[in-house]
Amino acid sequence: QVQLVESGGGVVQPGGSxxxxxxxxxxxxxxxxxxxxxxxxxxxxxxxxxxxxxGSNKYYADSVKGRFTIxxxxxxxxxxxxMNSLRAEDTAVYYCAKDQLVIIRAxxxxxxxxxxxxxx
Amino acid sequence: xxxxxxPHSVSESPGKTVTISxxxxxxxxxxxxxxxxxxxxxxxxxxxxxxxxxxxxxxPDRFSGSIDSSSNSASLxxxxxxxxxxxxxxxxxxxxxxxxxxxxxxxxxx
Numbered sequence: 428q429v430q431l432v433e434s435g436g437g438v439v440q441p442g443g444s445x446x447x448x449x450x451x452x453x454x455x456x457x458x459x460x461x462x463x464x465x466x467x468x469x470x471x472x473x474x475x476x477x478x479x480x481x482g483s484n485k486y487y488a489d490s491v492k493g494r495f496t497i498x499x500x501x502x503x504x505x506x507x508x509x510m511n512s513l514r515a516e517d518t519a520v521y522y523c524a525k526d527q528l529v530i531i532r533a534x535x536x537x538x539x540x541x542x543x544x545x546x547x
Numbered sequence: 548x549x550x551x552x553x554p555h556s557v558s559e560s561p562g563k564t565v566t567i568s569x570x571x572x573x574x575x576x577x578x579x580x581x582x583x584x585x586x587x588x589x590x591x592x593x594x595x596x597x598x599x600x601x602x603x604x605x606x607p608d609r610f611s612g613s614i615d616s617s618s619n620s621a622s623l624x625x626x627x628x629x630x631x632x633x634x635x636x637x638x639x640x641x642x643x644x645x646x647x648x649x650x651x652x653x654x655x656x657x
Contacts, residue, residue, distance in 0.1 A: 462646065468587045471651040472584075472592065472637050486644045522591060533582045533598075537591040 429453040429536045433469045436541030443513050443545070449506040449523030449538055457481070457501035460526035462534060463508045465519035465543075476508065480529040482509070491517075513545045549573045551638050551649035558655040563628050567652045569638030570620040581621040582639045583612055586651075592637065596623060630656050 435447040447463070463475040478487045485497050492499040496509040506523055520540040527533045556622065559565040569581065574617040581599050584592035594603050596612035609629075614621045621640075625632055633656045638649040 451606040463569065464648075471635075472639075472648040473587075476644065488645070493625060522561070527597070531643070531646050533580065533594070533599070533641070534584070534593060534646075535603075537593070539591055 431524065431525065431536060431538035433521065433523050433538045433541040436521065436543045438544045438546060439513055440544055440547050441514060444509070444511045445508070445510040445513065445543060446483075447521055447543070449508075449543060451504045451506065451523075451525070454525070454536075456499075456504040458529070460529050460531065461499060461506045462524045462526060463495075463497060463506075464522045464524050464534070464537075465517075466540075467519040468471070470519075473519075477526070477531050478506070486531070502533050509531070513543075514537075517543065518545045519543060526529075537542070548642070548645055548651070549640075549647065551640060551647055553636075553638060553649035553652045556655065558651040558657055559628055561628050561630060561656055564624060564626040565628060565654065567623045567625075567636055567638075567654070568618075568620050569622070569649045570618065571640070575616065576614050576619045576621055576640075577616050579640045579642060581612070581614060583610075583621075583623045584637045584639065585634045586637065587634045596638075625654075628656050632656055 432450045478497045494512045498507045522540045523538040524534040525536040552570045583596040586592040600612040
């Protein structure tokens with residue numbers, strides 16, 4: 428069965444950096460696009476970033492463009508999110524999600540999420 | 548980029564039918580598929596409708612989806628409401644370079 432397990436969350440000071448990881452199993456990781464989606468406490472879902480199956484294209488929400496970088500290692504079945512210049516408004520649960528396709532379409536599997544708290 | 552607008556909350560009694568709307572701000576609702584996700588407190592989202600009106604295996608046929616080009620909106624209808632349907636529901640669509648969620652609708656079954 429498909430499993431997505433996020434890790435790397437924690438407490439970081441404003442302006443700091445953090446790298447999230449998502450270990451994937453149960454499907455051919457290298458054949459699907461992957462996303463990061465976040466949810467601030469008590470708020471709705473916000474799409475953060477997408478990477479194509481082969482890493483050739485990456486897209487970002489305007490709110491994180493220039494600060495966050497999505498990447499993947501298909502040999503390790505792992506998705507990453509490098510987060511720099513973190514702000515209080517980046518505080519959220521970050522979910523890794525698999526797309527149905529190689530391009531942006533829909534989310535068919537989600538991880539359990541990892542909490543990132545940006546606070547001094 | 549377009550936005551998706553949902554009502555903040557809806558409530559209905561067990562056994563009744565409820566419909567949640569999702570209105571696209573620009574461009575045609577029919578241009579890109581709409582998905583619906585259910586999120587219970589403390590849990591990750593799960594898909595209840597994909598590609599406008601398709602149900603994943605395991606989702607009861609009480610859940611149905613549709614789109615209406617005249618109002619440029621999508622709808623999620625849940626019939627025969629059960630207390631277990633109480634959750635937040637999010638619509639989602641996409642374009643070539645981004646994905647977008649509606650703000651979410653809190654469904655109360657009372």
